[in-house]
Amino acid sequence: GRARELAQQWVSEQPDSPAAQFALAEVLFRVEGNLPRALFHLNRAESLMDYPTLGRAIESGNLEWHYLTLSQLSYAHQLIGNQLESLRYLELIGNIYGQDVESFRGWPLIKRKLYDEARASADKVLASSDNPRDRSRAWNTLCAVELADLRPNESLQACENAMGEDESIALADANADLDTVHLLNASEVSLNLLRFEEAEDYLNRASRQIDPDSVGNPWVYKLYLYMNQARYDSARDALDRMLVWRDAQSPLVGVMNRGDHFLVSAIFLLLA
DSSP, rough: HHHHHHHHHHHHOOOTTTHHHHHHHHIIIIIIIOHHHHHHHHHHHHTTTTOHHHHHHHHHHHHHHHHHHHHHHHHHHHTOOOOOOHHHHHHHHHHHHHOOGGGGGGHHHHHHTHHHHHHHHHHHHHHOOOOOHHHHHHHHHHHHHHHTTTTTTHHHHHHHHHHHHHHHHHHTTOOOOOOOOHHHHHHHHHHHTTTTHHHHHHHHHHHSOOOTOOOHHHHHHHHHHHHHHOHHHHHHHHHHHHHHHHHHOOHHHHHHHHHHHHHHHHHHHOOO
């Protein structure tokens, strides 16, 4: 609405402003969930800030916009499945800004099925970082990579370790909660081990509070679980709650997992 109008006006008046291009991209990305158009303006912002070194970025006066643009480009390419580009932008951030980005490399490596590299990356983070957020991401990388590599017992332990790091974050920050995705991953591992009550417990913990930015909706998985166990009254309730959660999700997430909601709803209706 108004944010899109103001951002477009800024771009119209100052088309060569990296800040204007990034602002419009952010509205498209976060508010409207229009990833292709957001990527266009992020690319435009980057083309206006071709800084090979930190000194050049500082000298330009666009330091903040340059860093934010590179970070968002890495995330956007990860979402659309262009993992090589995602890794390239992470490398740029590390080279120019000296930031340790190792904990962010795990997921792109897993998506490329480079399991040994993903495992080595996570081990490197765990050996060198005391930051609980970095360590949580690293353990979650191991959780996912061990499951993909058909080692569910090792995977579940890594998932538990990721949540342990999340709990340490929550103790330090009253507004922080356990990461929804980490709980969903642990549930998936438990299902692979046929530990159904344990899987449901993880899903219950994940569904206690709506997480608008989580790419996963726990009620989707609860609905599958209840249908498989012929718990149809619970499944009907899960369907309603799944739609409530979906309506609260950010536009970008809603676009990303729309197919998941359609599929599980269709399966429920067929059974009904």
